[in-house]
Amino acid sequence: MSGCLACKACASQCPIKVDVPSFRSRFMQLYYSRYPRPIKDHLVANIESLLPLMAKAPRLVNAATQPQWHKG
Ligand code: SF4
Structure with a gap:
């Protein structure tokens, strides 16, 4: 499901x-x-309000959200 x-x-x-x-x-x-809902659900639900904050630290956000297999 x-x-x-x-x-x-x-x-x-x-x-x-x-x-x-x-x-x-x-x-x-x-x-x-x-x-409790997973953290990612809250992140997706509030993505529009979080985007300005995330834009201030793009490298940090990219490092936190990139899957590890993608880097290999
Ligand atoms: S994604 Fe969900 S709603 Fe769509 S066909 Fe599959 S089971 Fe049905």
């Missing part, structure tokens, strides 16, 4: 009309009401 983009392309294909994006969003809402 973590790879689902909630595009609803599968909703019309399912013979018993299981709405994957709908039950996925309900599950995620319940799950994150019990467990």
Whole structure:
């Protein structure tokens, strides 16, 4: 379920009309009401307000966000 983009392309294909994006969003809402969200979720949710701050230290942000395999 973590790879689902909630595009609803599968909703019309399912013979018993299981709405994957709908039950996925309900599950995620319940799950994150019990467990903390990952830091990356907060980062993505607040990216617009953080961008001016991130632009002040681009090397630091790039070093922190670049995957390690990309450098090899
Ligand atoms: S909504 Fe369905 S088709 Fe779209 S990504 Fe999620 S599971 Fe795949």
